Amino acid sequence: MLKLQGLNAWYGPSHVLQDISLEVKQGEIVCLIGRNGAGKTTTLKSVMGLLGKTSGSIRFDGQELSNQPAHSRYGLGLAYVPEERRIVPGLSVRDNLKLGLVASPDKHREAELIAHTAQVFPRLAERLDQMAITMSGGEQQMLAIARAMISSPRLIMLDEPSEGIMPVLVDEMFELFTSMKAQGTTILLVEQNVELALAIADHAYVLDQGTIVHHDTGKALLADVEIQERYCSV
Amino acid sequence: MAGLTLDLIGMQLFAGVALGAVYVLLAIGLSLIFGMLTVVNFAHGAFYMLGAYVGLWLMAHGGNFWLCLVLVPLVVGGIGLAVERVLIRPLYGRGIDYPLLLTFGLSYIIVELVRITFGKSGFPFDTPELLQGAVDIGVGYFPLYRLFVIGATAVILFGLWLFLERTSFGLIIRAGARDPLIVRVLGVNVAQVWLIVFGMGTAIAAFAGLLAAPLQGVIPEMGGTILAEAFVVTVVGGMGSLLGAVLAGILVGVVVSMTSLFAPEMAKVAIFALMALVLLIRPQGFFGRAGLMS
Numbered sequence A: 001m002l003k004l005q006g007l008n009a010w011y012g013p014s015h016v017l018q019d020i021s022l023e024v025k026q027g028e029i030v031c032l033i034g035r036n037g038a039g040k041t042t043t044l045k046s047v048m049g050l051l052g053k054t055s056g057s058i059r060f061d062g063q064e065l066s067n068q069p070a071h072s073r074y075g076l077g078l079a080y081v082p083e084e085r086r087i088v089p090g091l092s093v094r095d096n097l098k099l100g101l102v103a104s105p106d107k108h109r110e111a112e113l114i115a116h117t118a119q120v121f122p123r124l125a126e127r128l129d130q131m132a133i134t135m136s137g138g139e140q141q142m143l144a145i146a147r148a149m150i151s152s153p154r155l156i157m158l159d160e161p162s163e164g165i166m167p168v169l170v171d172e173m174f175e176l177f178t179s180m181k182a183q184g185t186t187i188l189l190v191e192q193n194v195e196l197a198l199a200i201a202d203h204a205y206v207l208d209q210g211t212i213v214h215h216d217t218g219k220a221l222l223a224d225v226e227i228q229e230r231y232c233s234v
Numbered sequence B: 001m002a003g004l005t006l007d008l009i010g011m012q013l014f015a016g017v018a019l020g021a022v023y024v025l026l027a028i029g030l031s032l033i034f035g036m037l038t039v040v041n042f043a044h045g046a047f048y049m050l051g052a053y054v055g056l057w058l059m060a061h062g063g064n065f066w067l068c069l070v071l072v073p074l075v076v077g078g079i080g081l082a083v084e085r086v087l088i089r090p091l092y093g094r095g096i097d098y099p100l101l102l103t104f105g106l107s108y109i110i111v112e113l114v115r116i117t118f119g120k121s122g123f124p125f126d127t128p129e130l131l132q133g134a135v136d137i138g139v140g141y142f143p144l145y146r147l148f149v150i151g152a153t154a155v156i157l158f159g160l161w162l163f164l165e166r167t168s169f170g171l172i173i174r175a176g177a178r179d180p181l182i183v184r185v186l187g188v189n190v191a192q193v194w195l196i197v198f199g200m201g202t203a204i205a206a207f208a209g210l211l212a213a214p215l216q217g218v219i220p221e222m223g224g225t226i227l228a229e230a231f232v233v234t235v236v237g238g239m240g241s242l243l244g245a246v247l248a249g250i251l252v253g254v255v256v257s258m259t260s261l262f263a264p265e266m267a268k269v270a271i272f273a274l275m276a277l278v279l280l281i282r283p284q285g286f287f288g289r290a291g292l293m294s
């Protein structure tokens, strides 16, 4: 469904990603791990079209994305929840959710989709008219995920969703990922919470200094303590 | 001070609100453009002036004032679209000073072109017949046209409020002013939104220029002074805040109007004194976010 081949990326003069190739198949959870600064965020940003300079191929459903502007990638069914969550201050929870729909506004379906989202995310249901910024970090993260999911994307990319969140909510979140997968959403997950992530991942890639150094099934990597220690421990 | 009655003060208060209405219209455009695009638009006064001249031209070619109210914002808004698309867009991402200098230069070019086309001297602008005369507002007879200016401004503000609060595009503007990246990631072509916002801002400036024309006549330099005052309004209200622009606009109008009652020569100075005072107490203005410019 998503296939990167020979992806390179630069921030100004610094060459951050070198020949990244990876594949996310339809209906899978694929996990991207590696220590801080390895290039995980940069990989997701490249797929979303947010970097100035990249080379190589990014194919989504067989369609080449490299020359598509960032905003049209969302319309193709590719959603992205950035690391900083980016809940918009000054907007209610409801308006933040609506933002997920503004690219193709449909007033009739809007209410229905918000109601549906509230069912899937009961924590948000009680707070729809609250200012989003007053919620806890975990709730804001749920909102960021809900906002990206409201338009039913086919693939969602999540950047360290469990970072800085209470353990209870982290478990809830990983259950959510499993059920999102069961509903047919494909997931590309970047996580520091390596064990939890590998436990739900079909496949996993290990990034180090901008290159992919290892690739295996989630299960196999979960058992491979040596690799985990070498590339993921802080 | 013998003639100073409560009625007179009441009248002057109304006159201040009418003056403030014009400030408000200019300041919301400035604020909208700054809030979304981080462009400090020094050509805003020139668009205001163009509004008056386009109105003058339309009236001389058989148009009437009511038609002008619709056509002037469309024509000048169209010019604004072209300016953003061709001149300002290449400067995004280069820092705040590039578009500032560009629009500064552009304002001189526009004023000079108007001087060449229409001459250096000004023109009177007739108050539309329907709006001539005065009406009793309780404290005295108030010029009907000024009431119309207040009313028209209220209508524009209400329309803008509905647009921002009730439409998808309005939601994009509210969110995009805070975080352009997230709206982009959620599928919005931000460049197009900026274009439209710039066009809207210039259209409202032109509308303000047309409204002001019957009050003070039309001259090529009319945009310059009022732009400085409108900047004061946006700074007092808080850069990027629309509510701030509205409240500060009315406040500045009333302060000017009241000062001219007591000490006419101090009226324009009072604006800047007010700004200094507000900035001392609250550097980000009434509703501005602290650290917006850093």
Ligand SMILES: Nc1ncnc2c1ncn2[C@@H]1O[C@H](COP(=O)(O)OP(=O)(O)O)[C@@H](O)[C@H]1O
Pocket: A011, A014, A016, A034, A035, A036, A037, A038, A039, A040, A041, A042, A043
């Ligand atoms: N905006 C930026 N400008 C310059 N270098 C950056 C920027 N963002 C990240 N980098 C660098 O790129 C490398 C990869 O960063 P990133 O993709 O954020 O890593 P990760 O998400 O795996 O922690 C790091 O060396 C980091 O310092």
Ligand SMILES: [Mg+2]
Pocket: A040, A041, A042, A083
């Ligand atoms: Mg990261």
